[in-house]
Amino acid sequence: MIGGEATAKVYALHVAVIALLVALNFVLPEYHHGVLARVLVLAVFAMGYNLLFGYVGLLSLGHAMFFAAGLYGAGLPLYHLGWGVPAAFAGGVSAGLVMSLVIGLLALRTSGVAFMIVTMMFAQVFYLTTLYFGEWTRGDEGLVLQQQARRITLGTATLDLTNPTTRYLLAVALFAAALFATLAIVRSRHGRVLVAIRENEERTRMLGYDTFANKLTAVVISGVICAAAGAAYALLFGYVGSTFASVQYSILPLLWALLGGAATTLGPLIGTLFMYYVIDITSGYTSAYMLVVGAVLILLVLYFRKGVLGTLRERWLRWLP
């Protein structure tokens, strides 16, 4: 069991990370400020993915559909129906909720490799659907959400989401919410059952746990977190395009989670941040960013299976969640 001292350390660490991110708002130069806002939203996506991949051990290659469900669920009503920002965000999250529930009910009938292929196919169907309804989604070209639509009016005050500081702080807020939600889940009874399913599903079932219900809950929570990231991405950065539904965006969260450390709460942030800068820096020398992604994936699998935080936890910090 995790002792009281370790619990205190865990919370102190997570609060310190959030405090650091808030403090960075005031010191970062403009370019990195913008990058970090984007990385935080994408890290939420990776955290949603990691919940399923890291803790339950379910390898999905279709999480782009949950991210894109949030993206379109928020972007389309805002663009076509003139919804406000909070309603659009709720729309994105609900789209993710419905989608992950349906996909979970279907895909969880399979396991292992079949689960990967099924999720990949459902995601491909979703991607093709966004292209098919090009009249409303404008396909690959995408929609640009206008600046005046991306505002929240609270009484007399207005929050302008295009303002860099507002955008950054909202990204931090979303990240903090997702981080503490993940932390709470993995430390709960439900979270322990999830890990038990990863280690030995048969035995967990023998112990009397309903593994299907637990896995379904995990898929839905994972899908909702990814959809929240997608909705936030649409609203904060004002772009909605079908690229985000393509198979590439199902692979990237896998890469981020693996790199930072699967089944660690802070790993996805480290993985996303690191990968974003690796691609950013190497693109100064070469346009071959896919080569970098490919090479990192293979090297990770060969030499660094546990990722940054996974390795740290194994060697020194046993208490890391």
Add this chain to the structure above:
Amino acid sequence: MAFFPHLLLATLEGLVTSAVLALTALGLSLVFGVMRIVNVAHGEFFMLGAVLAWAITTTLTGHPAFGFAVALVVSPLIVGAIAWVSERLVLRRVEYNPEATIVATIGLLYIIQQLALTFYGPEARPVAPPFNYRIQLPWFGYSGYKLSIIAASALLLLATWFVLTRTRIGLVMRATQYDRETAQAFGIPVGRVYGAVFALGAMLAAIAAVLIVPIQQAHYLMGLDPLLLSFIVVIIGGLGSLRGTVIAALLIGVSDGIISVFFSPTLAKIIATLIVAMVLVFRPQGLFGTAAK
């Protein structure tokens, strides 16, 4: 054109798709069956085959048939060598762990795609067919080359069937598939078999690509569709079942040909993918196969 000729044309087009698909999917199925791993980079071996065919035919001068014949031999050999090297360097070292293999082959997919983009470029380029002979049917003329693809594919499938069931190589492969450890105990070099099977799987995809490239241009992103379609075929046909693979390829190819004549291609793909995902969900052993281990 009346309804019947229209349908005939759609069926012929579908048969060409099926012929190429059967070869590609057979490669995936062999690797899946014998090694119990999913090769996500399979579509990139297909793409590499097509791109190399373009490179070879444009380098060689003379009659297009000569260049094409060379491409048909050399391109699969190069692709097979690349696959063999990546199997030895990467997959063997992750010990064919299913998840690690998926991640590693995704990495391979990105690397091959990027190399193709860098050295070949983003353009789609055609390859001249080895011969231009039109067969005149009562309603329309049809490319003789397309018909020869069907014949070539049928021959290759027969040859693969022969090797698998009637030769010592096939016996060794089937023994490895059936029980890896017992095969090893009986002195079968399982590691070398794995390397060879992985290379063979990639070569089948490359041959399929060389055959199709005169009617469908070579492009660095052309690998995703064959990959998904091969997954579909392997699933519907059942794992490691050659007969199932061929029947499923015919089913998918012909229905794809007919649906895309009457509906928009995107809608056809959406429907096909959705149906197959449902098959996988509700009948995971495929339509013809027995349950996978």
